[in-house]
Amino acid sequence: MLQNKKMWLILPIMVITFMGSLSTQAYEVIEVKDGGTLEGKVIFKGTVPPPKEAVITKDKEVCDKDGTGIKKLPQIRISGDSGVLNAIVFIDGISKGKDWLKREGIPFIDNKNCEFDPYVQVVPTGTDFEVVNSDPVLHNTHSFIDKRTLFNLALPNQGMRIKRSMPKKPELVRFECDAHGWMLGWVYASDNPYYAVTGEGGAFKIENIPPGTYKVKVWQDYVGAKEQEVTIEAGKTTTLNVELTK
Numbered sequence: 293m294l295q296n297k298k299m300w301l302i303l304p305i306m307v308i309t310f311m312g313s314l315s316t317q318a319y320e321v322i323e324v325k326d327g328g329t330l331e332g333k334v335i336f337k338g339t340v341p342p343p344k345e346a347v348i349t350k351d352k353e354v355c356d357k358d359g360t361g362i363k364k365l366p367q368i369r370i371s372g373d374s375g376v377l378n379a380i381v382f383i384d385g386i387s388k389g390k391d392w393l394k395r396e397g398i399p400f401i402d403n404k405n406c407e408f409d410p411y412v413q414v415v416p417t418g419t420d421f422e423v424v425n426s427d428p429v430l431h432n433t434h435s436f437i438d439k440r441t442l443f444n445l446a447l448p449n450q451g452m453r454i455k456r457s458m459p460k461k462p463e464l465v466r467f468e469c470d471a472h473g474w475m476l477g478w479v480y481a482s483d484n485p486y487y488a489v490t491g492e493g494g495a496f497k498i499e500n501i502p503p504g505t506y507k508v509k510v511w512q513d514y515v516g517a518k519e520q521e522v523t524i525e526a527g528k529t530t531t532l533n534v535e536l537t538k
């Protein structure tokens with residue numbers, strides 16, 4: 293396949309708030325003919341901050357398996373040559389396009405080894421969502437949209453699963469544990485299936501996009517959200533390399 297690779301350097305990136313999606317109507321699944329691909333890398337330019345450190349004061353047999361007494365929490369996770377792991381890349385406000393990826397079972401977040409697993413994930417708006425406890429200690433999973441509680445669940449027993457719903461409109465949901473202050477996780481409820489979470493080297497790829505001009509947002513919890521306009525052409529690959537700074 294012929295690929296027209298375009299390099300987009302994000303220079304004057306506008307720092308924006310994460311919310312504020314313009315989409316007001318429900319996403320419509322259509323057959324996408326000759327869609328385009330968006331791919332690239334998210335890179336961090338700057339001094340990588342030291343990990344945050346938390347003293348483990350309880351549940352040490354589960355939460356402190358390496359015996360250091362300290363949980364080290366990277367504020368930004370770097371992979372390869374400045375690549376950013378766990379950044380969310382998504383097209384904001386796209387009203388119609390490809391179908392959602394079919395998943396096995398209900399999406400979930402796991403309390404595992406006194407951390408949230410996965411650290412970052414994207415799920416559909418309004419989906420059922422489970423909170424799981426894989427540890428033999430009490431976790432108290434408290435989820436927020438900004439400062440507002442979405443749900444607050446005590447999970448005293450290993451193997452517990454509690455089902456709740458994700459918000460019906462696009463929101464970033466922060467997960468904390470009221471029993472273990474260091475625990476942190478993120479779930480983005482997306483109203484469309486055009487998203488990716490960056491992997492090794494900060495790489496991402498979003499496929500089968502109807503031709504058009506879109507707003508692409510990139511979010512990482514230490515850096516915040518940034519936005520760039522991108523034009524997708526039929527059957528072609530557009531490369532978007534995003535430089536994050538703090």
Ligand SMILES: [Cu+2]
Binds near residue numbers: 430432470471472
């Ligand atoms: Cu906990």
